[in-house]
Amino acid sequence: MQTWITMADSLKPTPLLEQHQQLNARMMGFGGWNMPVQYEGITVEHQSVRQKVGMFDISHMGKFLLKGDNLRQKLQPLVPSDLSQLEPGQAKYSVFLNEQAGIIDDLIFYFEGISDSGAEIGKLIVNASTTAKDKAWLLENVSAEAIGFEDVSDSHVLIAVQGPDAISTLQRFTPTDLSAIRNYRHQSGTILEQPAWFARTGYTGEDGFEVMVDPETGKKLWQTLLEAGVAPCGLGARDTLRLEAAMALYGQDINDTTTPYEAGLGWLVNLDQGEFIGQDTLKKQQAEGPPRKLVALEMQGRHIARHDYPVWVNDQEVGIVTSGSFSPTLGKSIALAYVPTAYAKSGTEVAVLIRKKPQLATVVKKPFYRRPKA
Incomplete structure (x- = not known):
């Protein structure tokens, strides 16, 4: 957290x-x-x-500068997203995963291109609270020399x-x-x-x-x-x-016990790109379905569902709120919460326990807000 x-x-x-x-x-x-x-x-x-x-x-x-021969190929085993197709000037949102496919951190990799010497150049932007952890994980799996690692945070x-x-x-x-x-x-x-x-x-x-x-x-x-x-x-x-915008916050909505499929980030997973850390768990979850999902909740009253508030269905605790606030744009209280997949369908009614009293909420589609098209 x-x-x-x-x-x-x-x-x-x-x-x-x-x-x-x-x-x-x-x-x-x-x-x-x-x-x-x-x-x-x-x-x-x-x-x-x-x-x-x-x-x-x-x-x-956290800001890491990277430079090395076949840089994208060397980073590939650390993320579930395909970096090989990136063109110079493109960026890719992805995650570092542990062996259980838990999210070590979410990040953005920016591919700069190829230098005159033939080395690939890129930037990696990571979360502030996990910069040291990310640096250690990266260098544990790829040597600093191989990727020309420089921390300019x-x-x-x-x-x-x-x-x-x-x-x-x-x-x-x-x-x-x-x-x-x-x-x-x-x-x-x-x-x-x-x-x-x-x-x-x-x-x-x-x-x-x-x-x-x-x-x-x-x-x-x-x-x-x-x-x-x-x-x-x-x-x-x-x-x-x-x-x-239903964007996950690391340490609240996602952490090293949540997988991309559970967190609604399955769109960044490419299981066919070759071997990567956490791949076996993700293959199993893709085949069987994740046991829980991160859903969007719209409170039916003005009560605010905060981080760690329990989610109830039929008088039983089934999940937990990860983020919640009053939405200035929508004029209503909204939240993100993990619930069993059986209760993740849009339109499902649940209750959030606020000050020991259940307050009704409805599962809605993500995101809560989408900017108007230009």
Whole structure:
């Protein structure tokens, strides 16, 4: 489970800490980092992203630079997704798995292409709270020399700019044609006349980019976007946004005891790509069906189902809530929960035990929110 703590002295600061303090952000510990939870307020920040544009300091994310001969082939046994078909500039969302197909972490692999020397180049972005674990797992299975491993987690700023106006706003400060970078693509370029890397990925359900730059450029970019009217947003709004989009949070919705098929991530599994860690368990679950599934719940009242609240059917506990909140966009309480597969069908009624009282909820299709098509 992700841990929130308040002892700032024991936490890592991102390079943008001073910028957050100047904005009087409410700071808390997250994954070992001192992070802004909110500025003006979670609902205001949430709606800024849904309606216009907001930005997040996500410099705490783990960032690995990789370079080596046959890089994709060497990484292939660690993930259930086929990396061989990736073209330069493409990205792939996937997971590290243990032998039981439990999710060690979810990640995005960005394939840069092939260098003049013939080596393949890529980036790996992982969760902040699991960076050390991911690094150890990666290097336990592939040598650092074989993949030219470099951990730049602490030395690069990563800013996510998300929302309907994200591209038009960001484009003002870069000559790189952002509209030419399609979804789940990435490209190197410049911003504010400095080197930058742009990835059209995100964690909010909205369009936008994640921009990686050096710390000094990051500070200037944050201030520039602030002056351009981009709303600073904290982890609170990031959580409600990703929940509406039914995007899993590692440590809550997925962990090393949940498999991709259970978590609704079966779409990233390719059982025919060759051998990979956890493959036998996934083959069995594909044939027999997973014993439980992560479902979307819509509460029938305004009660909020929180993490670890029990899910009941016919006066018996059958599952557990992993994430829950009031949805600012939908105006209702929503949650994600694991339930036996027999109760995972859309329209099934269940109850969530809140303060020792059962509150009715309905299983609905994921995601709760899908952005309007342009």
